[in-house]
Amino acid sequence: MARIVVAGSPYRAGTGKIIASAAAERGHTIRYVSDLGDPARPEDLGELTDAATALEGAEAVVLVPKRGDARVHTERATRVLLEQVRRHRPAAHFVLFSSFAVGHGPAHPLNRINDTLLPARVAAERLVRGSGLPYTIVRPTWMTDDPPGSHALTLSQHPHGDGMVARSDMAAAIVAAIEQPASRSTTFSLFNEPGAPVADWAAAFAALRRDEPQEEL
Numbered sequence: 001m002a003r004i005v006v007a008g009s010p011y012r013a014g015t016g017k018i019i020a021s022a023a024a025e026r027g028h029t030i031r032y033v034s035d036l037g038d039p040a041r042p043e044d045l046g047e048l049t050d051a052a053t054a055l056e057g058a059e060a061v062v063l064v065p066k067r068g069d070a071r072v073h074t075e076r077a078t079r080v081l082l083e084q085v086r087r088h089r090p091a092a093h094f095v096l097f098s099s100f101a102v103g104h105g106p107a108h109p110l111n112r113i114n115d116t117l118l119p120a121r122v123a124a125e126r127l128v129r130g131s132g133l134p135y136t137i138v139r140p141t142w143m144t145d146d147p148p149g150s151h152a153l154t155l156s157q158h159p160h161g162d163g164m165v166a167r168s169d170m171a172a173a174i175v176a177a178i179e180q181p182a183s184r185s186t187t188f189s190l191f192n193e194p195g196a197p198v199a200d201w202a203a204a205f206a207a208l209r210r211d212e213p214q215e216e217l
Contacts, residue, residue, distance in 0.1 A: 001027040002059040002178060007034065007081055008073070008097075009064035015097065015167070016064045022171035023178070031058070051084040058089050060178040064097040070120035078124040082131045093134045093178055098125055100139040100189040103159035125187065129214040136177045137187040137211075140170045144192075148172060152195030155188045155204055163191025176201040185210045 004023050009016030020030045033054050055061070063081055065074040078096065085092050101110035102121050111118040128135050141163045148168035155173070173190055176198075177183035182205035198204055 001029065003029045003031070003057045004178065005031050005033055005055060005058045005061045005092075007032070007061060007063050008066050008077060014064075015170075016062075018167050019062055019064065019097075019171045019174050022168070023175045026175055026179070028175070028178075052088045055085060055088045055092070058085075058092050060093040060095060061085050061089070062095040062097065062174060062178075065124070070114070070117045075120040075123045075127070078127050082127055082133070085133060086131060090133065093136070093184070094128060094131065095174060095177060096124060096128045096135070096137045097174070098137050098139045098187075100141045100161055100191075102139060103161060103189065105159075126214070129187075129211055134184045136174075136183045136185075138170075138174055138177065139187065139189040141165050141189055141191040143167050143170060146192070149197040151192035151197070153198050154191055154193050155208060156191065157186075157188050157209055161189035161191065163193070165190045165192050169197070173198075177205065180205050182206040183208075187211055 006016050006020045020032070024030050031054070061081065063078060065077055067073070082094065085094060098121055099110065101108045102118065102125065104111065106118060125137055128137055141161065144164050144166050146166035148166060150166065153165070153169050153173060169192060170190055180201050182202055186205065186208045188208055
């Protein structure tokens with residue numbers, strides 16, 4: 001079982017907690033840290049003041065950016081956390097929780113909430129692809145509270161992928177991505193469809209196209 005660091009989203013609620021709970025149910029060991037991204041909240045840096053200790057033994061790091069200023073909580077948090085992981089755990093698998101709206105570009109309503117959201121998400125994804133770390137970028141669609149395993153789950157690399165996905169299924173997919181080497185170097189969106197839940201995660205990830213190599217940043 002893996003030691004997993006979950007960063008960003010508050011661990012007492014929200015997406016980060018759901019992912020951590022799914023990982024713990026699979027027997028993984030979880031540690032939470034701040035997202036390191038908010039210069040207005042220096043206390044957020046406290047948990048990783050000693051990054052080597054915070055990341056000790058970590059085999060995977062999952063970043064779920066907090067809501068708010070996307071330049072701070074998405075782009076800057078990604079940059080800071082990647083720097084720490086590359087320094088202290090360069091073999092760790094980095095998983096970025098992104099958004100399906102990235103593939104749609106500026107026309108999508110979610111990207112018009114403010115003019116920094118899409119550029120920050122694009123920059124964060126680019127930082128991850130150019131980090132030199134093993135990585136997976138997950139782009140969930142509209143999330144629901146449906147029970148786990150109630151539907152089939154589609155992993156799509158179409159840029160305009162859309163749909164709805166249960167938070168529990170999203171979390172299961174992220175944990176599976178950590179467990180399955182075939183998920184490395186991929187970017188994909190997630191949505192539910194009618195049918196049975198995923199029975200073979202290795203095959204689901206193996207069917208994905210690997211991302212084009214990108215210059216390290």
